[in-house]
Amino acid sequence: MTAKTFNDTFLKACRGEATEHVPVWYMRQAGRYQPEYRAIRAKHSFFEMNYIPEVCAEVTRLPVEQLGVDAAILFADIMTPLKPIGVDVNIESGIGPVIANPIESLKDVERLLELDPETHVPYILESIKILRQQLSVPLIGFSGAPFTLASYLIEGGPSKHYHKTKAFMYTEPAAWQALMEKLGDMTITYLKAQIKAGAQAVQVFDSWVGALNDEDYREYITPVMTRIFNALKDTGVPTIYFGIGAGHLLMDWNRLPVDVVGLDWRTSITTAREMGVTKTLQGNLDPTLLLAPWEKLEAKAKEILDEGTKQPGFIFNLGHGVFPDAKVETLQQLTKFIHSYKRDV
Numbered sequence: 001m002t003a004k005t006f007n008d009t010f011l012k013a014c015r016g017e018a019t020e021h022v023p024v025w026y027m028r029q030a031g032r033y034q035p036e037y038r039a040i041r042a043k044h045s046f047f048e049m050n051y052i053p054e055v056c057a058e059v060t061r062l063p064v065e066q067l068g069v070d071a072a073i074l075f076a077d078i079m080t081p082l083k084p085i086g087v088d089v090n091i092e093s094g095i096g097p098v099i100a101n102p103i104e105s106l107k108d109v110e111r112l113l114e115l116d117p118e119t120h121v122p123y124i125l126e127s128i129k130i131l132r133q134q135l136s137v138p139l140i141g142f143s144g145a146p147f148t149l150a151s152y153l154i155e156g157g158p159s160k161h162y163h164k165t166k167a168f169m170y171t172e173p174a175a176w177q178a179l180m181e182k183l184g185d186m187t188i189t190y191l192k193a194q195i196k197a198g199a200q201a202v203q204v205f206d207s208w209v210g211a212l213n214d215e216d217y218r219e220y221i222t223p224v225m226t227r228i229f230n231a232l233k234d235t236g237v238p239t240i241y242f243g244i245g246a247g248h249l250l251m252d253w254n255r256l257p258v259d260v261v262g263l264d265w266r267t268s269i270t271t272a273r274e275m276g277v278t279k280t281l282q283g284n285l286d287p288t289l290l291l292a293p294w295e296k297l298e299a300k301a302k303e304i305l306d307e308g309t310k311q312p313g314f315i316f317n318l319g320h321g322v323f324p325d326a327k328v329e330t331l332q333q334l335t336k337f338i339h340s341y342k343r344d345v
Contacts, residue, residue, distance in 0.1 A: 253279075
């Protein structure tokens with residue numbers, strides 16, 4: 001049997017190297033828009049899909065085979081490592097993560113356990129090992145970032161304004177610092193375990209950190225994010241940082257020891273470059289455009305590609321995740337367009 005050729009285009013772009021085509025993958029590329037995913041989901045709860053490595057690997061692999069993307073991202077949730085350290089969390093349909101025992105004090109922070117990946121999340125590590133045998137593209141591991149995880153832990157679930165989280169940050173500085181230390185340690189341990197198991201890049205999702213202004217970000221968040229990315233440097237794998245509505249934080253991110261900065265759709269690639277961002281950029285099509293006529297979608301994708309390819313170090317992605325109303329055929333067509341793209345000189 002002929003060995004599969006490994007497509008390392010995504011990894012080259014992460015390192016800022018020139019590539020033969022623009023690499024593309026999509027956040028939440030495994031999900032409810034896929035009939036195959038829905039069929040599997042009908043048989044298993046979300047966490048059950050994580051707990052069975054063969055199922056997790058199948059769901060992770062599906063969009064790679066279906067769409068032809070240049071990277072796979074492990075099918076899991078940012079809540080996955082929180083369950084075993086003492087967080088009573090469930091993913092509720094139509095709501096998201098719901099925490100039955102939210103954090104309200106330093107004592108609540110102190111009761112959180114340390115993560116032992118081999119004991120607490122062996123199924124995640126086994127899924128990664130399986131996928132490394134099956135994939136011909138890089139596998140991206142991931143974790144939630146401390147602020148975003150803290151927002152769920154303190155709010156008790158999703159929030160629009162993060163008032164409780166920010167109030168806790170301002171009024172309970174010792175507890176906040178302790179929480180950042182614990183979640184920082186957990187993130188480092190979790191990602192290093194994923195890398196040891198075979199993940200070839202990692203993305204840290206700080207989905208809701210855009211709720212902070214830049215001064216608060218520097219005071220309350222920069223230290224822990226610097227520690228996380230510094231701790232991952234010796235692994236040699238590329239690191240990616242992504243958040244929503246965080247355009248005002250991009251220069252702070254550019255100063256972090258991270259390799260790739262992910263953009264949402266609110267800040268153009270040109271604007272990020274003009275601000276002074278020098279890292280590899282990933283993004284940033286508005287996922288709603290997946291519902292637009294192809295001509296509109298194609299035009300916007302070309303605009304993003306024209307901006308992104310002005311210098312090496314660009315990965316095409318969405319500005320947030322694929323949502324259930326998207327069509328498989330649209331993502332297939334978009335992927336082919338991106339791979340065949342040649343920038344006008």
